[in-house]
Amino acid sequence: xxxxxxxxxxxxxxxxxxxxxxxxxxxxxxxxxxxxxxxxxxxxxxxxxxxxxxxxxxxxxxxxxxxxxxxxxxxxxxxxxxxxxxxxxxxxxxxxxxxxxxxxxxxxxxxxxxxxxxxxxxxxxxxxxxxxxxxxxxxxxxxxxxxxxxxxxxxxxxxxxxxxxxxxxxxxxxxxxxxxxxxxxxxxxxxxxxxxxxxxxxxxxxxxxxxxxxxxxxxxxxxxxxxxxxxxxxxxxxxxxxxxxxxxxxxxxxxxxxxxxxxxxxxxxxxxxxxxxxxxxxxxxxxxxxxxxxxxxxxxxxxxxxxxxxxxxxxxxxxxxxxxxxxxxxxxxxxxxxxx
Amino acid sequence: xxxxxxxxxxxxxxxxxxxxxxxxxxxxxxxxxxxxxxxxxxxxxxxxxxxxxxxxxxxxxxxxxxxxxxxxxxxxxxxxxxxxxxxxxxxxxxxxxxxxxxxxxxxxxxxxxxxxxxxxxxxxxxxxxxxxxxxxxxxxxxxxxxxxxxxxxxxxxxxxxxxxxxxxxxxxxxxxxxxxxxxxxxxxxxxxxxxxxxxxxxxxxxxxxxxxxxxxxxxxxxxxxxxxxxxxxxxxxxxxxxxxxxxxxxxxxxxxxxxxxxxxxxxxxxxxxxxxxxxxxxxxxxxxxxxxxxxxxxxxxxxxxxxxxxxxxxxxxxxxxxxxxxxxxxxxxxxxxxxxxxxxxxxxxxxxxxxxxxxxxxxxxxxxxxxxxxxxxxxxxxxxxxxxxxxxxxxxxxxxxxxxxxxxxxxxxxxxxxxxxxxxxxxxxxxxxxxxxxxxxxxxxxxxxxxxxxxxxxxxxxxxxxxxxxxxxxxxxxxxxxxxxxxxxxxxxxxxxxxxxxxxxxxxxxxxxxxxxxxxxxxxxxxxxxxxxxxxxxxxxxxxxxxxxxxxxxxxxxxxxxxxxxxxxxxxxxxxxxxxxxxxxxxxxxxxxxxxxxxxxxxxxxxxxxxxxxxxxxxxxxx
Numbered sequence: 001x002x003x004x005x006x007x008x009x010x011x012x013x014x015x016x017x018x019x020x021x022x023x024x025x026x027x028x029x030x031x032x033x034x035x036x037x038x039x040x041x042x043x044x045x046x047x048x049x050x051x052x053x054x055x056x057x058x059x060x061x062x063x064x065x066x067x068x069x070x071x072x073x074x075x076x077x078x079x080x081x082x083x084x085x086x087x088x089x090x091x092x093x094x095x096x097x098x099x100x101x102x103x104x105x106x107x108x109x110x111x112x113x114x115x116x117x118x119x120x121x122x123x124x125x126x127x128x129x130x131x132x133x134x135x136x137x138x139x140x141x142x143x144x145x146x147x148x149x150x151x152x153x154x155x156x157x158x159x160x161x162x163x164x165x166x167x168x169x170x171x172x173x174x175x176x177x178x179x180x181x182x183x184x185x186x187x188x189x190x191x192x193x194x195x196x197x198x199x200x201x202x203x204x205x206x207x208x209x210x211x212x213x214x215x216x217x218x219x220x221x222x223x224x225x226x227x228x229x230x231x232x233x234x235x236x237x238x239x240x241x242x243x244x245x246x247x248x249x250x251x252x253x254x255x256x257x258x259x260x261x262x263x264x265x266x267x268x269x270x271x272x273x274x275x276x277x278x279x280x281x282x283x284x285x286x287x288x289x290x291x292x293x294x295x296x297x298x299x300x301x302x303x304x305x306x307x308x309x310x311x312x313x314x315x316x317x318x319x320x321x322x323x324x325x326x327x328x329x330x331x332x333x334x335x336x337x338x339x340x
Numbered sequence: 341x342x343x344x345x346x347x348x349x350x351x352x353x354x355x356x357x358x359x360x361x362x363x364x365x366x367x368x369x370x371x372x373x374x375x376x377x378x379x380x381x382x383x384x385x386x387x388x389x390x391x392x393x394x395x396x397x398x399x400x401x402x403x404x405x406x407x408x409x410x411x412x413x414x415x416x417x418x419x420x421x422x423x424x425x426x427x428x429x430x431x432x433x434x435x436x437x438x439x440x441x442x443x444x445x446x447x448x449x450x451x452x453x454x455x456x457x458x459x460x461x462x463x464x465x466x467x468x469x470x471x472x473x474x475x476x477x478x479x480x481x482x483x484x485x486x487x488x489x490x491x492x493x494x495x496x497x498x499x500x501x502x503x504x505x506x507x508x509x510x511x512x513x514x515x516x517x518x519x520x521x522x523x524x525x526x527x528x529x530x531x532x533x534x535x536x537x538x539x540x541x542x543x544x545x546x547x548x549x550x551x552x553x554x555x556x557x558x559x560x561x562x563x564x565x566x567x568x569x570x571x572x573x574x575x576x577x578x579x580x581x582x583x584x585x586x587x588x589x590x591x592x593x594x595x596x597x598x599x600x601x602x603x604x605x606x607x608x609x610x611x612x613x614x615x616x617x618x619x620x621x622x623x624x625x626x627x628x629x630x631x632x633x634x635x636x637x638x639x640x641x642x643x644x645x646x647x648x649x650x651x652x653x654x655x656x657x658x659x660x661x662x663x664x665x666x667x668x669x670x671x672x673x674x675x676x677x678x679x680x681x682x683x684x685x686x687x688x689x690x691x692x693x694x695x696x697x698x699x700x701x702x703x704x705x706x707x708x709x710x711x712x713x714x715x716x717x718x719x720x721x722x723x724x725x726x727x728x729x730x731x732x733x734x735x736x737x738x739x740x741x742x743x744x745x746x747x748x749x750x751x752x753x754x755x756x757x758x759x760x761x762x763x764x765x766x767x768x769x770x771x772x773x774x775x776x777x778x779x780x781x782x783x784x785x786x787x788x789x790x791x792x793x794x795x796x797x798x799x800x801x802x803x804x805x806x807x808x809x810x811x812x813x814x815x816x817x818x819x820x821x822x823x824x825x826x827x828x829x830x831x832x833x834x835x836x837x838x839x840x841x842x843x844x845x846x847x848x849x850x851x852x853x854x855x856x857x858x859x860x861x862x863x864x865x866x867x868x869x870x871x872x873x874x875x876x877x878x879x880x881x882x883x884x885x886x887x888x889x890x891x892x893x894x895x896x897x898x899x900x901x902x903x904x905x906x907x908x909x910x911x912x913x914x915x916x917x918x919x920x921x922x923x924x925x926x927x928x929x930x931x932x933x934x935x936x937x938x939x940x941x942x943x944x945x946x947x948x949x950x951x952x953x954x955x956x957x958x959x960x961x962x963x
Contacts, residue, residue, distance in 0.1 A: 015794055026810050152391075155950070159943040161892050163899050164935040167918060175925045182921045280801050281896055285919045295802055296900060299809045311806060318797045 005327060012319045019315050024072045027304050035059045090312070096305030100298060105309045108294070115185060116283070116290035119206050123213040128268065131218055135225025139260075140252060142230060150222065157219025166212045166285045173208055180208040183287035209286045213279065225264055232260040262333050269325050382877070386955035395947025402941045406752035413743070415750040417817075417907045423451040423496060423672065423713065424741035429929050431732040433467040434715050440464055442723045448548070449712035450494035451672075452730075453477055457492050463501070468732075471497045473926055477512045484509045494712065495548030496590075502555070506532030506541050516551050516567040525563050549588035556586050560598055562605065572606040579605040587631035587670065589614055589649070594636050600625035602638050614649040621646050630670035630711075632688065637675050639665045645677065653689035661685060669711035671729070676711045684709065684718055692730035701726045736929035739917075748934050751909035752941070758825050758910070759891035763883055765829025766890075770836025771872070771879070777837070778844030779867045788837070796834035800893065804831055805902040817908040824903055828890050839882055843875040877956040884949035888942045895938065911938040 035058040043051060059065055063074060063082045073079035075096075077089025088094050095105040138147045157165075174182040181187070185205050192198040232238070233256050241251045280292035287293075291310065298306040386392055433452055436444075443458040453467035455477070463485060469477035477499055487503035494500075498512035498519075507529055510519035521529070528541040545556040552566025552573050560581040564573045571591045583605065585596040592612040595605045601622065604615035614636050624640040631637075635649035635656070643664020647656045653673040663681040670676075674688030674695050682705035686695035692714045704720040711717070714730035735744035777788040807827045812820045844867060847853060856866050895912025897903030904910050911934055918924065918931035 015790075019794065019798075023806075026806070030810060030813065155946055156939075156943060159888065159946045160939045161896055161899075161912075161942070163896065163915060163919075164939055167915065167924060167931055167935060170919070170921075171924050171928075175921050182924075183919075280805070280900060284900060287919075292802075296805070299805055299902065307806065311802065314799045314802055318799055322793065322797050 004330070005323075008323050008326060012323060016315060016319060020076065020312055021069075021072055023308060023311055023315075024075060025068055027308055028068060028071070030302075030304065033064075035062055035064060090309075095309040095312075098298070098303050098306040100301045100303040100306060105306050108306060109291075109309070109313075112290050112294045115288060116292070118202070119209060119213075119288065119290060122206065123210045123217070126210060126214045127217045127221060130214065131221035132225055132264075134218075135222045136229055136252065136257065136260075138222070138226045139229030139233060154219040154222045157215060157217075158223075159219075162212065162216045162279070162281050163285050165216055166209075166282065169208060169212050169215070170285075173211075181205055185288050206288070209282050209288060212286075213282055221267060224267055225260070228263045229256060229260040232256040235259070262329070265328055265332060266325050269321060269328060382955045386951055389951050389954070391947045392951030395944040395951065398940055399944040399948060402752070402937065402944070403756070405937075406749055406756055409749035410753055413746040413749050415746060415909070419742055421741035424737050425739055426927050426930075427452055427468050427733055427737040427741075428470075429732070429734055429736040429744075429933075430468075431734070433730055433732045434717070434727040435466050435731075436717075436725060436727075437464045437466060441725070444719060444723075444725065446492050447710040447717050448492045448494035448499070449710055449715040449717065450477065450499065450548075451496050451713045453494070454715065454717075455492050455494050455499055457489055461488050463489060463492070471513050475513050479511070481509065481511050484511060491543065491546040493546045493548035493553060495553060496550040498548065498551070498553070500546060500548045500553045502543055502546055506543070508555070510553070513551075516569075518551055518553070518566050521565050522563065525565065545585060547586060547588050549593075550590040552588070554586050554588055554593060556583055560584065562586055562595065564593065572608040572612070574607040575605050576607065579603060585629060587629045587636060589631045589636065590633045594629060594631060596626055596629045596638070600627070600641070602626050602629060612649075616648055618646055618648050628665075628667050630668040630675060632670045632675065633672045635670075637668050637670065639668050639677070643680065645675075647675070655688040657687060659685060659687050667709070669709055669716075671711050671716070672713045674714075676709060676716050678706055678709050682706050682721075686716065686728075694729035696728055698726050698728050700724075735933045736927075738914075738930055739927075744914075744929060744933055747909040747914060748911075748937055751911045751914050751934065752937065754821065754904060754908065755891050755894055755911040755938070756941075758821060758828070758894045758904070759887050761825045762828035762832065762890045762894070763887045765826065766833040766886060767836055767879070767883055769829065770833035771840050773833065774837040774840025775844065775867055775872070778841040778848075779863060785841075789841070792834040792837045795831060798831070800831060801896060801900075804828065804893070804897055805900065808897060808902045817905055821904050821908070824894060824897065828893055832886060832890065832893075835886070836879070836882055839878060840872075840875060843878060844871050847871045847874055881949060881953040881956055884945060884952055888945040888949065891938075891945075892942060911941075 035055055039051065039055055039058060042054075046054065061082055063071060066074075070079055073089075074081060075089050077087050077091030077094070079089075080086065081088050093106060095109075097103075098105050098108050101108045134150065138150050141147050170182060174180050181204070186198075186201055187205075190201065192201070233252075235256075238251060238256055241255045242248075246255075280296055282288070283290040283292040284296055291313075295307060295310045298304070298310065434454065436447075436454070436456060439462075440456050440458050443460065444456060445459045445461075446457040448455045448457075450467075453465060453469045456464040456466070458464070463480055465478040465480070471477065475497070477494075484501055487501070487507065487509065488505075489501050489503050491502040492499065495512075495518070498510055498514060501509045503509070508521065508525070512518070528538060531538055532541050539559040540557055540561050542558040543555045544558050545554075547554045550571065552564060552568075552571040554562060554564045556562050560583045562575050562580065562583045564575060566573055568574075572593065579595065579597070582597045582599070583595045584598045587594050587596075589612075592604075592608065592614045593606055594614055594617075595603055597603055602617055604612075604617065609615040613634070614631070621638060621640070624642070624644070626638045626640055628639040629636065631649075632651075632653075632655050635647055635651035637645055637647045637655070639645055643661070643666070645658050645661075645665055645668065647658060655673065655675060661677070661679055662683065663679040665677045665685075666680045667678040668675060669678075671688070671694055674686055674690070676684060676686040676695075676697075678684055684697050684701060684706050686697055688695055690696065694714045694716060697716075701718060701720070704722070704724070704726075706718045707721050708719050709717070716727060716729045718726045720726065733743050733745065735748060737743055738747065773788050773792065777785040804824075804827050808820070808824060812823045815823060848871070853866060853870065856870050857863075861870075891911075894903055895910060895915075898910045898912030899915055901913070901916060903912055906913055906916070914934040915931050923930055
């Protein structure tokens with residue numbers, strides 16, 4: 001097992017290097033000249049030759065004329081800076097400078113990240129709390145009226161795009177009945193008396209997005225749980241368990257559910273990882289400042305160093321996710337030969 | 341029971357069998373006797389489910405809607421009209437109230453609404469009278485309703501009325517000085533209220549246009565008031581007292597003088613093309629003038645029509661008349677002329693059928709005509725009302741005055757095309773990769789599966805956003821559409837690849853493959869000619885479900901602004917900008933219609949896909 005994990009980690013590093021290099025070169029396709037941008041304010045005060053001279057110096061200083069691979073390694077922190085000594089890249093904690101926020105990227109990210117995690121924890125708990133019991137119930141009562149109705153509703157859940165669900169919920173809950181605010185993560189211009197007040201206000205603002213998110217993920221997850229549960233229930237050992245007179249509850253929750261859990265784990269883990277990445281659509285529709293919205297804003301404002309940093313983060317999250325899924329598979333099910 | 345059945349007329353039995361299906365007994369009988377091919381069984385399983393039948397019929401309807409629709413509702417990307425923004429759905433723009441029938445005294449047509457005055461002095465409104473959420477033309481002030489009205493006029497967002505005492509009333513939008521009379525006018529109105537009759541305030545013509553209005557008195561004096569920032573509301577002194585009639589464009593005016601000449605009497609002659617009066621006209625005697633939004637027409641004594649100004653929408657394409665023209669009227673982009681023989685001719689822009697004079701008018705004598713914006717009202721000598729022009733919009737209009745129906749239809753065509761082509765691209769890549777991986781096995785298999793793992797592990801929406809933003813930053817709308825197809829195809833092939841690979845690995849162990857091998861058939865032929873057809877049905881299922889997914893992804897990208905850019909409509913970007921409370925509540929038609937059609941489409945595709953899966957793979961039945 002340990003050898004396998006090490007192997008997987010090595011594989012992840014290689015893949016991450018490839019993906020990050022591809023992303024970096026993708027960004028370098030964009031016509032963009034930071035040296036010229038920096039000299040622009042001085043343009044009027046300098047003579048043409050002087051300007052040209054300083055422009056060339058600046059380009060050399062920024063290392064803009066170096067080959068792509070050198071620039072990439074420098075950005076990553078594996079190649080010394082133009083002064084030949086210091087390393088200043090991602091590995092050293094320098095993710096670049098955000099033009100949009102006029103701050104270092106590393107300082108921009110924490111706030112949206114905490115918002116995203118806050119929202120997603122609630123929606124994940126809510127979704128799992130609903131889908132697993134619902135899926136089990138439907139599988140046990142397969143073909144009954146309730147099951148059929150659930151099938152239709154869950155079909156709606158995954159067929160309708162999230163932003164349409166969001167608009168419909170917004171219309172009823174925020175505009176028509178005015179229970180929740182339409183947008184934002186805090187009441188405009190509010191001064192909190194204490195932390196508890198700040199917490200409840202935030203909670204009030206994220207309730208609607210959480211409802212929409214939960215509704216959107218109900219469909220796929222319920223069906224997933226249901227089908228793996230049906231598979232498990234059709235196994236011979238279930239018949240054996242019933243034949244030896246076990247109570248139905250024990251059969252379902254102890255014998256069938258544990259075996260049905262295996263495929264479900266995959267998607268549950270995938271979800272926990274999406275806690276960090278956030279939903280671009282939901283955060284945009286509800287105007288919540290989370291990771292997804294930050295990413296969207298960065299792309300819209302050509303703030304590519306910010307976007308690149310977030311994209312790196314996304315890649316790491318998804319790669320770690322696949323590693324965790326493989327490991328947990330091995331832990332839960334000894335039959336899966338992970339060290340193959 | 342069976343005796344009873346035999347008594348039914350045989351045709352009735354046939355019909356019953358045709359639409360309701362054969363009776364159970366016959367079915368059972370056939371079932372036992374007939375040996376069914378697997379394909380037939382599949383089809384039977386497929387159509388047995390009601391969800392499939394519903395899904396299939398809904399999908400076919402929507403498919404026809406977006407494929408045939410564009411023929412009848414062609415898309416014009418440059419189309420927009422500031423006077424038609426955010427109109428609710430409905431066909432009531434020219435629907436006169438029943439109470440007015442036979443008693444019409446005057447009709448004034450505004451941009452999207454109409455005001456009518458009946459012979460009892462009662463005022464009616466119809467059409468879309470709501471200008472903003474606060475201002476509604478239909479909220480006629482009490483004093484206007486009580487006054488003995490003589491004349492009415494309707495502008496872009498305000499209405500004007502004159503009563504028998506010479507008092508003017510303005511309602512609707514008055515925030516831009518639409519009701520700011522000049523000092524002279526207030527004085528004259530006060531005099532008139534006190535019972536003094538004055539030829540200078542004997543109004544014979546009342547006109548209203550975009551935020552300004554004009555009145556002409558019998559002694560030839562012109563009064564113009566309203567928003568002076570957008571329109572030329574000044575009159576040169578030298579022309580006062582000589583004017584017989586005035587015609588208003590959206591920002592200028594032109595006058596017919598009492599001596600039969602046409603003159604531009606305002607101050608801003610240089611800033612408008614309306615002041616370039618044709619030379620030929622100076623020799624002729626003009627009897628009538630009319631104006632569209634930016635062009636002017638004049639009718640001479642001998643019934644000839646001249647058009648000048650900014651006539652870009654076909655206003656200058658004067659048709660051949662069967663008789664001399666006696667009177668002329670102007671809409672927003674069209675002219676309507678009343679001929680001396682009592683017939684009516686319209687020409688100019690025909691986007692909303694405003695130049696299609698109805699056949700019901702043929703052979704009838706037209707008594708009076710009221711034309712404005714996109715509407716025409718003709719009243720014949722028997723009192724019948726004939727209307728033609730813009731009735732309204734089935735699905736309303738958006739924030740640029742574009743017809744939602746046209747955009748929903750054409751947006752659907754784009755979304756479906758993008759979805760279909762990206763599925764095809766993804767399937768081609770997936771089948772090739774999966775086939776190679778399953779066929780070669782070993783290192784190739786590992787490599788391909790690793791690649792597909794990486795691609796499948798990438799966060800889908802963020803990654804396609806980045807590709808679309810970086811590669812497509814300088815692309816045109818059409819190029820971006822192709823880009824999105826390719827991006828979606830390249831990012832979504834992994835599922836198909838895994839499916840094909842797993843199936844090939846499973847099928848390899850089958851006896852027919854062993855037989856083929858024993859016969860010495862090349863392995864590549866076995867994979868693509870023998871195994872693949874067996875995988876085809878599963879492939880079809882995954883393609884159907886992927887089709888819905890691709891459409892969803894495309895629309896999500898477009899909704900976020902990283903897919904196909906406006907003005908090219910797709911089902912995603914139609915909802916772009918709908919996420920604020922004003923649009924959600926007040927302009928509900930801007931998001932409800934696209935959302936409903938798109939939702940129905942994806943639901944029906946998923947229903948079909950689910951049914952197909954159950955039919956193809958009976959083991960999964962009921963999953």
